[in-house]
Amino acid sequence: MRFSLTAGAACAMFAFAAAVQAAPATVIKAGRLIDTEAGKVLTDQVIVIDGDKIAAVGPAASTKLPAGAKLIDLSKATVLPGLIDAHTHLTSNPRIHGYLGLQNSAMRNALYGARAARETLQAGFTMVRNVGADGYGDVALRDAINDGDIVGPRMVTAAYALGIKGGHCDNTLLPPEYKDVSEGVADGPWNARAKVREMAKYGADVIKICATGGVLSKGDLPGAQQYTLEEMQAIVQEAHKLGRKVAAHAHGTSGIADAIRAGVDSVEHASLIDAEGIKLAKEHGTALVMDIYNDDYILSEGEKAGFLPESLEKERQIGALQRENFRKAYQGGAKMVFGTDAGVYPHGDNAKQFFYMVKFGMTPMQAIQAATIDAADLLGWKDRIGSIKAGKYADIIAVGADPLADVTTLTKVKFVMKGGAVYKDEAK
Numbered sequence: 001m002r003f004s005l006t007a008g009a010a011c012a013m014f015a016f017a018a019a020v021q022a023a024p025a026t027v028i029k030a031g032r033l034i035d036t037e038a039g040k041v042l043t044d045q046v047i048v049i050d051g052d053k054i055a056a057v058g059p060a061a062s063t064k065l066p067a068g069a070k071l072i073d074l075s076k077a078t079v080l081p082g083l084i085d086a087h088t089h090l091t092s093n094p095r096i097h098g099y100l101g102l103q104n105s106a107m108r109n110a111l112y113g114a115r116a117a118r119e120t121l122q123a124g125f126t127m128v129r130n131v132g133a134d135g136y137g138d139v140a141l142r143d144a145i146n147d148g149d150i151v152g153p154r155m156v157t158a159a160y161a162l163g164i165k166g167g168h169c170d171n172t173l174l175p176p177e178y179k180d181v182s183e184g185v186a187d188g189p190w191n192a193r194a195k196v197r198e199m200a201k202y203g204a205d206v207i208k209i210c211a212t213g214g215v216l217s218k219g220d221l222p223g224a225q226q227y228t229l230e231e232m233q234a235i236v237q238e239a240h241k242l243g244r245k246v247a248a249h250a251h252g253t254s255g256i257a258d259a260i261r262a263g264v265d266s267v268e269h270a271s272l273i274d275a276e277g278i279k280l281a282k283e284h285g286t287a288l289v290m291d292i293y294n295d296d297y298i299l300s301e302g303e304k305a306g307f308l309p310e311s312l313e314k315e316r317q318i319g320a321l322q323r324e325n326f327r328k329a330y331q332g333g334a335k336m337v338f339g340t341d342a343g344v345y346p347h348g349d350n351a352k353q354f355f356y357m358v359k360f361g362m363t364p365m366q367a368i369q370a371a372t373i374d375a376a377d378l379l380g381w382k383d384r385i386g387s388i389k390a391g392k393y394a395d396i397i398a399v400g401a402d403p404l405a406d407v408t409t410l411t412k413v414k415f416v417m418k419g420g421a422v423y424k425d426e427a428k
Contacts, residue, residue: 082126082395087339106135117152160184223252
């Protein structure tokens, strides 16, 4: 079928294209701006945004503003880069754990993830690292967000977490006749290498492994090592060869130490880390991602949410220890990155962890840096996010009060921008 444009229609199309190209810039007037790279607060700043990137940042008195720019007045707010949670499970429903979780398909969990993604973005977290999901649900969620089909944060995804048969990353809730084995199970170095290749093939940005037992799994001990050093070395070598970083779930001391020796990029939880583990983490530059808020939710709401009795008992045993070891790791000079295990507790409550990071040793600025520039560095995105600088994505949030005076202010985010688009504006 042939058709031709009329002169009027052609003119209209060209006019539309010109209007898009000449779309006005956006200028944010920031009363206080947290410079996460320098670790200081700037006052009376303007941020010039062109498209999805930051074009310029500087003092209001001396920064040239583009003609006709749209103004967003945050002069009475504290402005900072979008927050990053380096340990989430967006496709996990926090109110369905243990045997209750068997009722949901991977597809249903992925659809739940659309809600969780929106809640996470509304809370000011413009980037997450999702470290494990069944059915490649997190990969699908990431792609749907990137394609504009749903609203949510930027995502780095792991797909299935890798682990041993019968271990923390396997499904141990069903009896033998079901012969149910998680897609992430890989025993032995070469099987583990093959599984890394499989995850990469189907869209994983990062590789997640289970070096030890866990709290929320049935029949294992959090402190017991599962993957051997040889297996972890094979996984890390293969992942790094394919351009993927490795995150290791590890609660116990030997699993933590061997994961670091194997070359993982981050250790998740690190609940029982000892002086040797802290020393190794510091020497290797391994990030520790310690989820020290969710103990509150597990012990207060866990029974109602279906947590197994043995999981609640394991949490009672190691929750307080993890918080004290967070303090020791921080004081020992280890690299600390913000990560919460969202999905264990309700999505959108991520910022509740800041209180505990400060309570157990960090300054508010250090806690904010752990959730911005330091997290961006771990994810390999430091050149794109984590600070408000020219050339980076316009991922910007604002709160009404001063988070350096009261870090819990970060649980009350008033303004959210991701990639130059405003998703929340209650700052007026």
